[in-house]
Amino acid sequence: MGLPRFKRPEGTSEPSSNLYVANCGPAVGLTLDTIETVFGAYGQVKGVHLADESGTRVIVSYRDEKSAESALKALNRRACPELGGRSLHIQYSVPSVCQVAVNDSVQVSTEASELDIPGLYLIHDFISAKEEEELLAAVDSGPWQKLAKRKVQHYGFEFHYNTRNVNTKQYLGELPSFLSPILDKMSVFQKLGYTETVLLDQLTVNEYPLGVGLSPHIDTHSAFEGLIFSLSLAGPCIMEFRKYSTGVWPTSADTLSDEEAQHSDKSSKFLRRAIYLPPRSMLLLSGEARYAWHHYIPHHKIDVVNDSRIRRGLRRVSFTIRKVRKGPCECEFPEYCDSQK
Known part of the structure; x- marks a missing residue:
């Protein structure tokens, strides 16, 4: 079983409801949700998908060709303030007959x-x-905030997806009581050699429907301290880690040339690792794992682990627990750090 891909346009392409958008994607700090919101101003978007593994090109699929045409005319080769001022390179695209593993x-x-x-x-x-x-009963009894493809809840401080940061002046209150048993168990990480103690004060609960993943990203350095805990509930998934050789992708509109934006070998070398996260497992990102590696959940319905095909559940819920940073980040990874740019 594979995931559908789209062809890179060759020459002048025929009108289509699918747009191939270069210089745009999670590797340049733009989430798929943000991209969908911007392109949604020109018509109903069926979905936004990574065009390849570079993280710098996406496919925007509309319900009709007219919407795609409007977006192409409005955004192609123009700096888009809503997308970090990047100059987008847009062409029509069509589904490819090839499949990927x-x-x-x-x-x-x-x-x-x-x-x-x-x-x-x-x-x-x-x-x-x-x-x-x-835990699932506790969060299901509370209100969910709907995003493009998943639902979220925030406690302590709200995470703003448009800025990928938090407003430290908007305190939502103490973490919920249902989280206390989890916090009480954090000392178990000391057995693995991790001894740092920190008072966690922010919780984001995500609900992922079957087949929905997460774009490659590093949690914003200036937003959170050095520990990121992630508890998996209800269903399993694969989490992939990527370390880009040039650090975080440049964000100015003129940094990447059109040629570089079209060819990943010139602009996106990265290391890849992947791990299987079963239900009830707790993941900790600290140090280099937290500050220098993008983490990513592929948009799959079936994952392969040790030659076994594992179907994801109808839903997966994650608890991401963090400590909000109150000042600039001074980590040892300045090439990935928004505070040290």
Whole structure:
């Protein structure tokens, strides 16, 4: 089973409801949700997908050709303020007959120690099945905020997806009581050699429907401190990690030439690792894993782990627990750090 791909346009392409958009994507700091919102101003968008593994090109699929034509005329080769001022390179595209493997040929590990990513830890069965059931019931009793493809809840501080940051002046209150049993267990990471203690104050709950993933990104350095905890509930997934050789992608509109934007070999070398996250497992990103590696959940319905095909559940819920940063980041990875640009 594979995922559909789209062809890179060759020469003058015929009108289509699908647009191939270069110089745009998660590797340049633009989430698929943000891109969908901007292109949605020109018509109903069916979806936004990565055009390839570079993270700098996407496919925007409209319901009709007229909407695609309007977006192309309005945005092609023009700086778009809503997308970081980037100059987009847009052409029509059509579905490709080729298919890609479920995991795109990246080896999937089941233990964090196998990935050789400093600061990455994974604990299986961090909570019991009963605790998982209670946590799901707790969040399902609260209000959900709908995004383009998933639902979220925020506690402590709200995360703003348009700026990828938090407003430290908008305090939502203490973390919910249902999180206390999880926080009480954090000391278990000391057995893995991690000894830092920090008072966590922000929780984002995500609900992913079957087949929905997460764009490659690094949690904004200036937004959060050095620990990112992620608890998986209800369903499994593959999480991929990418380390770009040139750090975070440049964000000025004129940094990438048209030629560079079209060819990933010149603009997007990266290392790839992948790990299987079963339900009730807790992942910790710290140090290099938190500050220098993009993390990414492929948009799959089926993952391959050790030659086994594992179908994701109808829903996956994640608890991302962090500490909001109150000042600039002074980490040891300035090439990836928004505070040190």
